[in-house]
Amino acid sequence: MRNGNFENYTVEEILQTFGAEARTFLRENRIDRSHLRLADACAAASISPDEFLAQLEAGMRRAADRTATQNIAQYV
Structure with missing residues (x-):
């Protein structure tokens, strides 16, 4: 997915x-x-902007899942 x-x-x-x-x-x-x-900085680091943004999104989703799991465990 391209995100210009x-x-x-x-x-x-x-x-x-x-x-x-x-x-x-x-x-x-x-x-x-x-x-x-971001496109220029990613090119200089030999990573595509899409790959960087996908990694960022996945990391943010994992962090949100951890937070939700911790909150559920706190009330159980």
């Missing part, structure tokens, strides 16, 4: 939009905080 909107965001805007989870994936892919477009 987020590819045109700067790395800094991605951090502001997605927060700490994005910081983790940016660090893993060796992408520095900058005013480069």
Whole structure:
């Protein structure tokens, strides 16, 4: 799935939009905080923007699942 909107965001805007989870994936892919477009920063790190965004989405879903599981366990 191509998502042209987020590819045109700067790395800094991605951090502001997605927060700490994005910081983790940016660090893993060796992408520095900058005013480069995400597409350009990903190209420099040899990863496609789609792959980066898919990893970010999967990580955010896992974190949400963990939180939900912890909340359920707390009330059981």
